[in-house]
């Protein structure tokens with residue numbers, strides 16, 4: 471990308487608060503003191519002490535679990551792939567929020583699984599809409615296998631499923647015989663309000679996907695999943711056949727980070743930055759987008775989702791924005807059904823507040839050019 475372009479596009483975490491020297495020493499110690507173990511093959515389930523740490527971490531999301539419930543994955547993206555491959559045959563349907571994570575859509579499409587969206591409001595998935603979609607799709611002869619949901623600070627919408635709706639969504643899916651895939655990489659990246667219990671805390675059959683990417687590092691490629699024992703065993707077989715296991719060195723580094731570092735203090739510093747940046751973005755948006763636009767106001771995560779007024783195209787605005795030196799992601803990639811032409815996703819995770827403000831001044835110029843056409 472050209473220097474000078476301000477990117478509100480990518481969803482990269484800010485890593486500047488990480489204690490790199492200490493992490494370097496920890497990595498070096500791991501290799502010099504435990505090299506024969508951390509550079510060797512390991513167990514398909516992942517190393518036990520990391521599973522123990524993660525089981526404890528799950529209690530923040532209200533999920534009681536032990537290390538035996540957890541499978542370490544090579545990133546939650548792989549978790550999505552494994553769960554989909556286990557549950558679905560080509561032609562089956564997975565329900566997902568409208569809009570949803572583009573990486574999940576790609577996985578579903580790669581496995582020839584159809585994505586059908588469920589409408590959301592500011593409290594997330596609408597239970598009555600979920601029921602309606604299940605009934606409608608089944609009446610049309612479609613086989614609906616799962617609901618894929620990002621309940622906390624959805625990527626791309628930033629919306630959180632309300633606490634009240636979580637047990638209702640779990641119940642609807644249980645009654646319909648549909649597996650809930652709860653993808654929660656952003657749950658701990660909350661800058662306002664209290665943590666909300668995971669959907670899995672209401673129903674043990676939910677498959678929960680966690681990730682170290684947004685609370686530590688995406689480069690180490692460590693995620694995990696929590697699932698009922700029989701399901702977890704099948705997923706472990708699939709994981710073993712795909713990657714054998716997640717990198718031993720990465721697992722040990724993740725373990726050292728969770729066990730020996732004050733990672734919650736580091737995350738809290740990073741979250742302070744995200745809060746400031748979200749605030750800078752939200753304050754500047756009214757002057758930058760066409761009159762009549764609306765947008766979400768997330769209390770965590772990385773993203774704000776905007777909707778332009780009728781007749782205004784996000785792609786056209788994008789082309790002008792690039793000329794002005796700022797980028798975001800046009801919305802259509804976050805839908806499997808061709809919608810999203812009036813939507814855009816802004817990420818506030820990486821740019822400093824001044825750069826965000828400057829980016830939105832540039833976007834304002836793009837908006838002015840679009841409306842004078």
Ligand SMILES: Cc1ncc(COP(=O)(O)O)c(C=O)c1O
Nearest residue numbers: 545546547571620625681683693
């Ligand atoms: C909703 C969602 N799920 C999964 C992932 C992938 O996470 P990981 O790095 O653990 O593979 C991302 C990454 O941005 C994401 O936004």
